[in-house]
Amino acid sequence: MRKLRRNGNQINIRWISTSEDNKLRGLAKEQARAATQEDALPQERVPRMKSTTLNIARSQAVPSNDLPVDIGRHAKRVDAALPGKHTRQLYDRLSWKEASVLAQLRTGMARLNGYLYRIKVADTDQCACGQARENVEHFLFRCQKWTAHRTELLQCTNTHRGNISFFLGGKSPSDDQKWTPNLEAVRASIRFAIATGRLEAT
Template sequence: QSSLKAIARPQQQSGQTSIRQIYEHIERLRKGNNRVKMIWVPSRDDDLSMSREAKRQAKKATRAGCTPQSLPYQARSTRLRLAVSQLHQQRKLPNNVGNYSKRIDRALPGKHTQALYDICKRREAGVLSQLRTGMAKINSYLNKIGAAESDMCECGCGPETMEHFLFRCTRWEAERDAMRRVGQNMMGNLSFFLGGKSASDGAKWRPTVGVQKFRQLWGQHQSPRSYAVTL
């Protein structure tokens, strides 16, 4: 019954190739002035010779070591969906890797990062990569790896996190004014200013004006704290 419904109103079900072949056979019969009517017959009806033949073929197909004479068709949409799913699994980062970076950029890993760093000079790219990975020379990270006694910022207003450094630290108000002019409503959005890309963004994605302004303002420093760091 479901097969007849699919033939009557084909949408995107599996088996589109088989349905198309059925339509082609029907069209050839119609050209010979034949009428085609498809009906469903219960498998219990042994009075029909076609029913008996169908049962015989079904039993033959289930014998041990039996292989189909022709491989079943698979709808193009089904093949494409499976291929895309497999590709996403291959490109997906493990759950325990890069949690900080994935929070900023939900499309990682991806080729879009090349477009992001292509617009940067070497020093700018160094600062940007530190902030995108969470491994910048600021106290929250240094304290985490045992290189600083405290995670507090020198301004005394709170822990020196990435968000604090970019959006709240009183030592960088001049640079922050320029960031506000670019995206006042985006202040506090790390993804916007660090070049994050949504997984739903298409191939035409480009780094935002925010990240371009960021690299102009902060790229002059070799590290977020204005002292040298080996990159």
């Protein structure tokens, strides 16, 4: 409401007596009944002003730029399967912090320069190591700053090293129908990310 006021709108609030209230309620019911009758024509339009104002307030509350295109692409690369039982299985029994870390890595909307730069929070998309754009794959598998933290990740598998789907509990296009997420690997990724402290707000 404060937001609406700030934008130069006036808001009047007024208590109404019970009898008036009843009258209004009766009217509202009548209108509702009429509107829900079969073949009912839409009544006059709801005044536009209110909804427009709300939309403006809403659009100011969230960053106006849409999600970067490559965010959807990242999520799909991580997991070719639609969210379902396996997603629930992944997040089951994770603490809030662990779940938040996993969600960041799976969506790509992570507190890493690659994404922060896109939403105009960081000045550069480059990693502090100076070698590449700091995206999820660079962070998980390649950045030399975190080599010492990667022992457990590497011990999870010999065949899936560097496979982002495997490490984030997603289905790769090459996985067959019997595929299930490797929860050990997912937990190792989460532990790795938490150990680096990189995804936390500073």
